[in-house]
Amino acid sequence: MRQTSKNVSPMSNEGRNAYVIEHITDALLKLLRDNPIRDISISQLCDVAMIGRASFYRNFESKEDILRMYIRKLFQEWTDSQGQNDDKSLSEWVMVMFSHFERYKDFYSLLNERKLTYLLKDVIIGICGPKSEHSKMEAYTRAYVAYTLYGWIEVWFERGMQESAEEIALLFKGQGL
Numbered sequence: 001m002r003q004t005s006k007n008v009s010p011m012s013n014e015g016r017n018a019y020v021i022e023h024i025t026d027a028l029l030k031l032l033r034d035n036p037i038r039d040i041s042i043s044q045l046c047d048v049a050m051i052g053r054a055s056f057y058r059n060f061e062s063k064e065d066i067l068r069m070y071i072r073k074l075f076q077e078w079t080d081s082q083g084q085n086d087d088k089s090l091s092e093w094v095m096v097m098f099s100h101f102e103r104y105k106d107f108y109s110l111l112n113e114r115k116l117t118y119l120l121k122d123v124i125i126g127i128c129g130p131k132s133e134h135s136k137m138e139a140y141t142r143a144y145v146a147y148t149l150y151g152w153i154e155v156w157f158e159r160g161m162q163e164s165a166e167e168i169a170l171l172f173k174g175q176g177l
Contacts, residue, residue: 021059021069023049028066029107032114037063067111067119074104075123090145093128094152095169101153102165112157124150 027049031040040063046053060066078100088096101108111117129146130139156168163171 017059020049020051020055021066023051024056024059025066025070028063029070029110032110036114037116064116064119067116068122070107071119071123074100074107075127079127089173091169091173094149094172095165097149098153098156098165098168101156102161105161108157109161117154117157120153121150124153 024045027045028040031045031048042053042056042063045063046056049056060069078097082096108117111119125146127146128142128149130142134142152168152172156163
């Protein structure tokens with residue numbers, strides 16, 4: 001879409017970028033309902049979002065980057081709502097995380113249907129995985145928990161999210177994790 005004085009927003013650059021990101025994200029989610037991501041062209045995405053290709057490339061390198069940003073946004077909302085409550089047990093954190101997935105079930109089901117759940121791995125590792133400042137024992141323990149949790153999430157999605165967050169937490173706790 002060619003920008004003209006009638007469709008250029010008077011917002012700041014930041015406001016315009018937020019507008020573009022929101023419209024691109026909405027357009028991609030709409031198109032993903034009917035098409036695998038590989039079948040969605042950047043041109044088609046931009047047409048549905050009603051933005052120019054330059055706007056896409058100013059904000060993203062790939063279509064997957066749109067989903068990564070959206071996942072990070074959802075998880076940021078989740079982590080902000082949880083605060084710095086380190087008093088929770090691991091099974092309580094699992095229940096809270098799976099409750100997050102239940103809350104956004106349509107989105108995560110779409111990711112699963114389109115074989116895009118691998119995009120969650122980086123977010124999960126970022127939240128509960130190892131950091132360079134951890135001791136070797138803590139780093140390996142955190143890696144074990146993070147990758148185990150990611151595996152559980154993948155299986156849960158594949159099973160159609162049948163179990164509730166509470167059931168998953170109980171199963172996780174029953175594993176001695």
